[in-house]
Amino acid sequence: MSVHEAAAAQRPADPAVIVNGLRRAYGDRTVIQGLDLRIERGEFVALLGESGCGKTTLLRALAGLDPIQGGRIIVPKRPAVVFQEHRLLPWDSLWRNVALGLDGPDARARAAAALAEVGLGDRLDDWPRNLSGGQAQRVALARALVQQPQLLLLDEPFAALDALTRIRMHALVRELVATHRPGVLLVTHDVDEAIALADRILVMRGGRIAFAHRAHRDGLVARGDLLAELGVLAAHAPA
Numbered sequence: 001m002s003v004h005e006a007a008a009a010q011r012p013a014d015p016a017v018i019v020n021g022l023r024r025a026y027g028d029r030t031v032i033q034g035l036d037l038r039i040e041r042g043e044f045v046a047l048l049g050e051s052g053c054g055k056t057t058l059l060r061a062l063a064g065l066d067p068i069q070g071g072r073i074i075v076p077k078r079p080a081v082v083f084q085e086h087r088l089l090p091w092d093s094l095w096r097n098v099a100l101g102l103d104g105p106d107a108r109a110r111a112a113a114a115l116a117e118v119g120l121g122d123r124l125d126d127w128p129r130n131l132s133g134g135q136a137q138r139v140a141l142a143r144a145l146v147q148q149p150q151l152l153l154l155d156e157p158f159a160a161l162d163a164l165t166r167i168r169m170h171a172l173v174r175e176l177v178a179t180h181r182p183g184v185l186l187v188t189h190d191v192d193e194a195i196a197l198a199d200r201i202l203v204m205r206g207g208r209i210a211f212a213h214r215a216h217r218d219g220l221v222a223r224g225d226l227l228a229e230l231g232v233l234a235a236h237a238p239a
């Protein structure tokens with residue numbers, strides 16, 4: 001048993017999501033078939049796979065945004081989602097965007113605390129149009145975390161950001177996840193992002209999870225395995 005497996009075995013079971021035998025089809029075209037997945041609270045899972053393999057389809061099903069055609073998805077609480085585009089409402093101030101869906105007299109205070117956590121505590125009454133791409137994604141993260149989700153779904157939230165901003169966002173997300181301890185599923189095309197952030201990296205193929213890798217912090221072994229698994233190494237190998 002590896003060190004990682006031993007740690008996993010000792011961890012009390014506290015699932016953020018359990019998926020059994022999931023099937024998702026668009027009309028007669030089946031995209032996900034017989035998919036099983038379990039993510040614990042506090043666990044950061046990245047999902048890779050070639051374009052069109054069904055990553056976003058899976059994420060949307062987990063979020064409850066789309067119907068499923070078979071199997072079960074068990075979530076203790078409604079998941080929160082951050083998409084590639086921030087999806088802020090342009091006519092609402094930043095705190096109102098974050099407080100969307102919160103009830104009660106403390107909604108502004110809770111939104112303010114969430115914005116402070118992402119480094120925008122001084123911008124409560126500002127507007128989405130005044131934000132950079134990275135700042136807008138920070139607000140989107142605050143809006144997700146203010147719901148205190150047990151499962152946080154991230155659909156390529158950093159893909160449109162420049163490299164430096166992306167690295168800063170990685171650090172922020174790692175910190176937020178360590179504090180709030182939701183289970184996280186990050187859909188990404190970026191192998192290095194997956195290695196930098198995830199405890200466990202999954203590769204999706206043929207409508208299910210084809211390969212799971214527990215991340216090593218040294219990165220090198222995981223990177224080679226992952227690239228081979230994604231077919232990139234074979235494609236680039238000399239003839």
Ligand SMILES: Nc1ncnc2c1ncn2[C@@H]1O[C@H](COP(=O)(O)OP(=O)(O)OP(=O)(O)O)[C@@H](O)[C@H]1O
Nearest residue numbers: 026029031049050051052053054055056057058189
């Ligand atoms: N609303 C839809 N109606 C019909 N087919 C769809 C719909 N959404 C996605 N698909 C199809 O389902 C398959 C999986 O799409 P999905 O967007 O989940 O892939 P992905 O792995 O997230 O791709 P990418 O990495 O390019 O974002 C694709 O073949 C796509 O064409």
